Amino acid sequence: MTVMAERTPQTSPLSVEEFERIADFAAKDSDNAVKLEFIDGRIEVKDVPDGDHGTIVTWLIRRCMQHRPELDVYADQGLRGESYRRGRARPDAVLVPEAYFAGHGEWADPDGVLMTVEITSHDSDTDRRDRKEKPLAYAAAGIPVHLLIDRDEGTLIVHSNPDAEAGRYQDIHIAKFGDSVHLPDPVSFALETERLRDFVR
Numbered sequence: 001m002t003v004m005a006e007r008t009p010q011t012s013p014l015s016v017e018e019f020e021r022i023a024d025f026a027a028k029d030s031d032n033a034v035k036l037e038f039i040d041g042r043i044e045v046k047d048v049p050d051g052d053h054g055t056i057v058t059w060l061i062r063r064c065m066q067h068r069p070e071l072d073v074y075a076d077q078g079l080r081g082e083s084y085r086r087g088r089a090r091p092d093a094v095l096v097p098e099a100y101f102a103g104h105g106e107w108a109d110p111d112g113v114l115m116t117v118e119i120t121s122h123d124s125d126t127d128r129r130d131r132k133e134k135p136l137a138y139a140a141a142g143i144p145v146h147l148l149i150d151r152d153e154g155t156l157i158v159h160s161n162p163d164a165e166a167g168r169y170q171d172i173h174i175a176k177f178g179d180s181v182h183l184p185d186p187v188s189f190a191l192e193t194e195r196l197r198d199f200v201r
Contacts, residue, residue: 122152159171
C-alpha cells in the first residue's frame with residue numbers, strides 16, 4: 001500500500017492521537033518506505049535516507065562516542081513536542097544521557113535530550129522542514145543544541161541557547177564543511193568536518 005500524507009494544513013485539526021495511529025499503521029504497512037512526523041499541525045513525510053545520509057549519521061555517531069563515550073546517540077528516535085503544537089518529530093540523530101530512552105516507547109519526552117541532528121534530504125520539502133520548522137520545534141521543546149548538516153549548502157549550522165517561550169534559538173553559528181565546529185554546552189566538543197566533503201553528491 002502506498003502511504004500518502006497531506007502536505008498542507010488540515011481543514012479540521014488532526015489530533016496527536018490520530019496522527020500516532022496513522023504513523024503506526026504506515027510503519028507496519030509501508031515496508032519502511034517513509035517515516036511520518038507531525039510538525040506545525042501537518043503530517044510530514046520523511047523519505048528513507050540515501051547512503052550518504054546514513055553515512056553522515058554513522059560518522060557523527062563515531063565522533064560523539066569518541067568525545068563523549070558516557071552519552072548515547074540514537075538514530076530516528078521519535079520525540080514528543082508538546083510545547084510546539086503537540087508535534088511528533090523524528091530527528092536523524094539524538095544525543096542523550098546513557099539509557100535515557102529506555103522504557104520511553106516510540107515517542108519519547110525531549111526533556112533530557114542534549115542535542116538533535118538533522119541532515120538535509122534531496123526532496124522538495126527539505127527547506128521548509130529541515131531549515132525552518134525543525135529548528136523552531138526543537139527550540140520550543142527546550143533542546144539545548146540543534147545541529148543541521150546541510151548537504152546542499154555544504155554547511156553545518158549550530159543552534160544553541162533556546163528560548164522555549166519564543167520558540168527560537170538565540171545563538172546560530174554557520175560553518176563550512178572542512179571547518180572545526182564547536183558544539184556548545186552541554187555537548188562540549190569540536191567536530192572536525194573535512195570528511196563531510198566526501199559524502200556530498
